[in-house]
Amino acid sequence: LNGNLQAGDYIGFTFFTGYMSMLAASIFFIVERGTVTDKWKTSLLISALITFIASVHYFYMRGVWLETGTSPTQFRYIDWTLTVPLMCIEYFLILKPAGAKGGMLVRLLAGSILMLVAGYIGEAITPENNVMWGIISTIGWAVIIYEIYLGEASKLAANSGNTAVIEGYKVMRWFTLVGWAIYPIGYCMLPGNILHGLVEGADFTKNSPVDLAYNIADAINKIGFGLVVYSIAKNATAAEQ
Amino acid sequence: LNGNLQAGDYIGFTFFTGYMSMLAASIFFIVERGTVTDKWKTSLLISALITFIASVHYFYMRGVWLETGTSPTQFRYIDWTLTVPLMCIEYFLILKPAGAKGGMLVRLLAGSILMLVAGYIGEAITPENNVMWGIISTIGWAVIIYEIYLGEASKLAANSGNTAVIEGYKVMRWFTLVGWAIYPIGYCMLPGNILHGLVEGADFTKNSPVDLAYNIADAINKIGFGLVVYSIAKNATAAEQ
Ligand SMILES: CC1=C(/C=C/C(C)=C/C=C/C(C)=C/C=O)C(C)(C)CCC1
């Protein structure tokens, strides 16, 4: 719990800012939940839970990083195992008034599980095959992208008849396409993977480019995504009044 | 609080996801409690207490597992001793408006106590007799199943005249029959018990199949069951408005 963060340890810096910004975001979403109409309250609570769960795991990751100087891969995946499904639930909740069925949620969750299990194997279990497992993981991500851009979810949103939802949904899925792309880019910098050349000289125990990418991506995709849900809820509340 | 979770320690992984998802679920139930009518608030609070108690014990169990690599049987039963009776109280609260009497609660509690005391003896005191104690424990579970499928509880639910309760009650008891069945299946994998052959080669200090079964079962039966109670409360609230 102390401050043995060295000057110039940029990755450690982002673990600290990560954990505190996630905690602040959770408080923000929980407290602002009181200002939106009832049907948006659950969505804001889920946003808060995503950042809260992340905050706790960033606290752990910060500790692992400071003590060992290695990537806290276990905690990274424990965190994603909980937060990615909650994001799928956010999609479901936003589209439920427009008629979303359980099947849509199941498809999003199935894609997430494939993405995360394959990613974990590639990062933690058989790193020598991380290219192959990265490709398999990407298939899981593609299942999600298909669902929200071309599948049932996209049709439901388009026909929801609620401007706040239609506009907000477009921003949400843009996060899932562009914001989430930062994760595989980070992964490709792992030793043995296709972008490793870019960071060849980097000392991974001091400056892990993979963790830097993941930390930036998490801030965008957890706090940023939550703010999008928040602004959909605020706009819809204003429109109803 | 440290990070000595090894890559590939799947059981450790589920202790971590268990403790954090239980905590997140508690926050969810407590906060969403504000959105249901008064008579449902107590039920949601009990759901929150069940997952909160579990969260604390998962935190301990995670520590025992990381430090010793053995099953945290003591904490497991400490947790169940508190959470199983709370689940019996959930049944009682749901059926109270339909006229549930104290006798029903007493029968459910008696079944729970028999189930847990016998299970503890079989797991922790005389493991060489775990088959016999497992059978005795199952009698306790059968008492509960009888009460909710054929006994007074089932009649009260059927005659409650409240659709949300009738439908929700069926889902609740299905959890108690099918979801709870995962526990004895895990127990039967203990050395000397009838399903141990399935996991013969497993190194119990790295991959305890019993703990894996219990952890999966707890997630389903504590968080899942709480969500069923939550959706009964939400549906009933909507119907009343
Ligand atoms: C595609 C792909 C990956 C994608 C990871 C993603 C997209 C993670 C998203 C996490 C989020 C959004 C957490 C938020 O709370 C991996 C596993 C790095 C492995 C390489 C291929």
Ligand SMILES: CC1=C(/C=C/C(C)=C/C=C/C(C)=C/C=O)C(C)(C)CCC1
């Ligand atoms: C039948 C049986 C068992 C049943 C255990 C159960 C059903 C535990 C339920 C715990 C719950 C639901 C906790 C939730 O909060 C034991 C003790 C493994 C011993 C073997 C026979």
